[in-house]
Amino acid sequence: MSDVFGAFATVLFGMAILAAALGGLYFLTRYLPGSWRERGQVLVFVGPAVFLVFVGLFVPAVRTVWVSFRDDSGRRFVGLDNYNEIFSGKGTRLILFNSFTWVVGGTLFVVIVGLAIARFADGMRGERIWKSMIFIPAAISLAGAGIIWKFVYAGPPFENGLANQVAKAVPGLPASFGGEGDKIWLVDRNLGSLNPPASAPGLNTIMLVVIFIWAAAGLATVFFSAAIKGVPDALIDAARVDGATQRQVFYKVTLPYISATVVAVATITAIGALKAFDIVIATTGGNFGTSTIANEFYRVYFIQGRLGFGSAYSALLCLLLIPVVVMNRRAQQRAEELS
Amino acid sequence: MSTTDPTVVTEPVAAPPILSTGALPDETTVDAAMGGGETMGRSVSASLSSRGGRLIVLALVFMWTIPTFGLLVSSVRPEDEVKTSGWWEAFIRPKFTLGNYDAVLSSSPGSANLSHFFFNSMKITVPAVLLSVGIGAMAGYAFAWMKWRGREWLFVAVVALLVVPLQMAMIPLLRLITGGAHIGSFTIFPYLHLNNSVAAVWVAHICFGLPFCIFILKSFMSSLPRDIIEAARVDGAGHFTVFFKLVVPLSVPALASLAIFQFMFIWNDLLIGLVYGGNDNKPIIAKLVEVGGTFGQSWHLLTAAAFVSMVVPLIVFFALQRYFVRGLLAGAVKG
Numbered sequence: 109m110s111d112v113f114g115a116f117a118t119v120l121f122g123m124a125i126l127a128a129a130l131g132g133l134y135f136l137t138r139y140l141p142g143s144w145r146e147r148g149q150v151l152v153f154v155g156p157a158v159f160l161v162f163v164g165l166f167v168p169a170v171r172t173v174w175v176s177f178r179d180d181s182g183r184r185f186v187g188l189d190n191y192n193e194i195f196s197g198k199g200t201r202l203i204l205f206n207s208f209t210w211v212v213g214g215t216l217f218v219v220i221v222g223l224a225i226a227r228f229a230d231g232m233r234g235e236r237i238w239k240s241m242i243f244i245p246a247a248i249s250l251a252g253a254g255i256i257w258k259f260v261y262a263g264p265p266f267e268n269g270l271a272n273q274v275a276k277a278v279p280g281l282p283a284s285f286g287g288e289g290d291k292i293w294l295v296d297r298n299l300g301s302l303n304p305p306a307s308a309p310g311l312n313t314i315m316l317v318v319i320f321i322w323a324a325a326g327l328a329t330v331f332f333s334a335a336i337k338g339v340p341d342a343l344i345d346a347a348r349v350d351g352a353t354q355r356q357v358f359y360k361v362t363l364p365y366i367s368a369t370v371v372a373v374a375t376i377t378a379i380g381a382l383k384a385f386d387i388v389i390a391t392t393g394g395n396f397g398t399s400t401i402a403n404e405f406y407r408v409y410f411i412q413g414r415l416g417f418g419s420a421y422s423a424l425l426c427l428l429l430i431p432v433v434v435m436n437r438r439a440q441q442r443a444e445e446l447s
Numbered sequence: 448m449s450t451t452d453p454t455v456v457t458e459p460v461a462a463p464p465i466l467s468t469g470a471l472p473d474e475t476t477v478d479a480a481m482g483g484g485e486t487m488g489r490s491v492s493a494s495l496s497s498r499g500g501r502l503i504v505l506a507l508v509f510m511w512t513i514p515t516f517g518l519l520v521s522s523v524r525p526e527d528e529v530k531t532s533g534w535w536e537a538f539i540r541p542k543f544t545l546g547n548y549d550a551v552l553s554s555s556p557g558s559a560n561l562s563h564f565f566f567n568s569m570k571i572t573v574p575a576v577l578l579s580v581g582i583g584a585m586a587g588y589a590f591a592w593m594k595w596r597g598r599e600w601l602f603v604a605v606v607a608l609l610v611v612p613l614q615m616a617m618i619p620l621l622r623l624i625t626g627g628a629h630i631g632s633f634t635i636f637p638y639l640h641l642n643n644s645v646a647a648v649w650v651a652h653i654c655f656g657l658p659f660c661i662f663i664l665k666s667f668m669s670s671l672p673r674d675i676i677e678a679a680r681v682d683g684a685g686h687f688t689v690f691f692k693l694v695v696p697l698s699v700p701a702l703a704s705l706a707i708f709q710f711m712f713i714w715n716d717l718l719i720g721l722v723y724g725g726n727d728n729k730p731i732i733a734k735l736v737e738v739g740g741t742f743g744q745s746w747h748l749l750t751a752a753a754f755v756s757m758v759v760p761l762i763v764f765f766a767l768q769r770y771f772v773r774g775l776l777a778g779a780v781k782g
Contacts, residue, residue, distance in 0.1 A: 161657050224503055258739070
C-alpha cells in the first residue's frame with residue numbers, strides 16, 4: 109500500500125510543479141512591454157494544449173500517412189501498393205465487409221433501441237431505474253462487455269452459456285440453429301442452411317455486433333431522452349386535441365422535432381462501430397473471419413510488424429471517418445432548417 | 448459510448464434542436480433526461496405509455512441486465528460448479544464462495560495479481576483526467592475570452608483533429624516518447640526516457656483527449672454571461688484572476704461531467720494500455736484481456752477478474768450520474 113501512496117504523492121508533487129511553472133511564466137508576462145504582455149498571457153493559457161495536440165496528434169497523423177506509402181520496413185516508397193493490397197485480397201475484402209456490417213447493423217439497432225427506451229419509458233413508473241439499467245453496459249469497458257458475452261455465447265468444450273440454453277429450450281429448433289445446445293456461437297459462421305462465402309460476414313460477426321449494440325445503446329438512450337423531454341408540451345397537446353393517436357404523435361411530431369439529435373447519435377455510434385477493436389480482441393481475437401479494420405490494424409502492425417501495411421489500415425480508418433462526419437454536418441443543417 | 452471515445456461524442460455534439468434554439472437547458476429538463484420526469488409539468492395524456500410500450504421497455508431492460516447479472520453470479524460460484532453447470536443453476540443448488548476474487552487479487556506467484564493492475568489503472572486515470580481537463584480548461588478560456596489573432600482558425604484546426612483515430616497517431620507518438628526525434632544528428636525533440644512508464648500513458652491519453660476537452664469547455668465557457676466577465680476586466684482584473692475566480696467556478700458543471708466522461712473513457716481504454724504501458728504498468732483492462740486469452744482451463748477466474756475491472760467505472764457513474772448527464776448535454780448544447 110505504501111508504494112501506492114508514494115506514487116500519488118509523486119504525482120501530486122509533479123502537478124504542483126507544473127502549475128507553479130505556468131503560474132511563474134504568467135507572472136513574468138507582467139514585465140513584458142504593452143502588446144507583448146497580452147500575447148505572452150495567451151501563450152501561457154493556450155500554449156501547453158496547442159503544443160501537445162500538435163506534437164502528439166497532428167505530426168503523428170501526418171507521419172502515419174507518409175509511412176502508409178512505404179514498404180513494411182519503411183525504407184522504400186511503394187506508392188499505393190499497401191492500399192491496393194487492402195482492397196484486392198479475398199481475406200481483406202472480408203474485413204471491409206465486416207466493418208460495413210458493424211457500422212450499418214450496429215448504428216441502426218442502437219438508434220432503434222435507444223428511441224424505443226426513450227419513447228416508451230418516458231413517464232413510466234420507475235423510469236430512472238430502467239434507464240440506469242440500460243446504461244450499465246455503457247459504463248463498463250468494451251473489453252469487459254466482450255468477456256461478459258463470451259460467457260453468454262459459450263459452447264463446448266466449456267459449460268454451455270445462456271445462448272445455447274435458450275436455443276435448446278425452443279422446441280423443434282434444428283441443431284444448426286443451436287437447437288441441440290452445442291453451437292459455438294463465436295466460431296460458427298453458418299446459421300441453418302445459410303453458408304456465407306469466405307468473403308462475406310458470417311453469423312459470428314453478427315453475434316459480435318450484438319455485443320456492440322448492447323454496449324452502445326445506453327448513451328443513445330440518454331441523448332434521446334433529453335431530446336424527447338425537450339419537445340414542447342404545446343405541440344404534443346395540439347396534436348392530441350386534433351385526434352392524433354400516440355403512435356401518430358411520435359412519428360409525426362416527436363421524431364421530426366428531434367431529428368437533429370437522431371442524426372447526431374447515429375454519427376457517434378457509426379464512428380464507434382468503425383473503431384470497434386476491444387470487443388473483437390476480447391472475444392475472438394479476430395479469428396474465424398471476424399476481424400474488422402480497427403482490429404486488423406492492431407494485428408498487422410503489432411503482431412506481424414508490417415509498418416507500411418498497418419499504417420495504411422489506420423489511414424483508411426481516418427479516411428472513412430471523414431464522410432461520416434461531413435454527412436452528419438449536412439443532415440444536421442437540414443434538420444435545423446426544418447425545425 | 449463509453450464505447451467509445453471522445454472523438455465519438457464530438458460531432459454529435461452538434462446541437463440537439465432543443466438546445467440550439469435556446470440557452471443552456473435548465474436543470475429540470477436535464478435532470479429529467481434520466482427520469483426525474485415525475486416532477487415535470489408534462490400533461491398526463493402525453494406521457495402515459497401504453498401497455499405494449501411498457502412491455503417493450505421491460506423486455507429490453509431484462510436483455511440488457513441479464514448478461515451482467517449472470518457474470519456476477521458466476522463470479523461467486525466455486526470452480527467445479529462454474530465448469531459443470533450454467534449460472535442459473537446456482538439458484539437450485541446454492542453454493543457460493545469468494546475464492547475466485549481471492550485468487551485473482553492475490554499477489555502470490557502464478558496468480559493474475561489484479562490488485563497491482565487495479566492500482567495501475569488508478570495511477571494512470573486520475574492524473575490523466577486532471578491534466579487533460581485542466582489544460583483543456585485553460586485553452587478553452589483562451590479560445591473563448593482572450594482576444595488574439597488566429598484564434599478562430601486555430602480552434603477549428605484543433606477541433607478538426609477529433610477525426611484522427613487513436614490508431615493513426617499512436618505509433619509515431621510512441622516512437623517520439625521512446626526515442627525522441629532527430630533530423631540527421633540534430634535532435635529536434637529530446638529522448639525523455641519514458642519507455643513503458645506510466646508517464647508515457649498519461650501523455651498519450653492527454654494528447655488524444657485534449658481536442659474533445661477543448662471543444663466542450665470552449666463551448667461552455669463562451670456561453671457564460673459576457674457582462675460579468677467584461678465588468679471584471681474593466682475593474683482591472685487580469686486573465687489569471689478572471690479565470691480562477693470567475694470562469695472556473697461558473698464552469699463547474701461542465702468540468703465535472705467532462706471529468707467523469709474522461710475518467711470512464713481512460714479507465715475503460717484498451718488500445719493505449721496494450722501498446723504503451725509495457726508489462727508492469729499496463730492498466731487493468733489490458734490485463735483482463737490478457738488473462739482472458741491465456742486462462743483457458745481456469746476461466747472461472749475470468750468472471751471475477753472482469754468484475755473487478757468494472758467496479759470503479761460503475762461506482763463513478765452511479766455516484767455522479769446527475770453531473771454526467773447534465774454536463775454531457777450542456778456541452779452538446781452549443782456546437
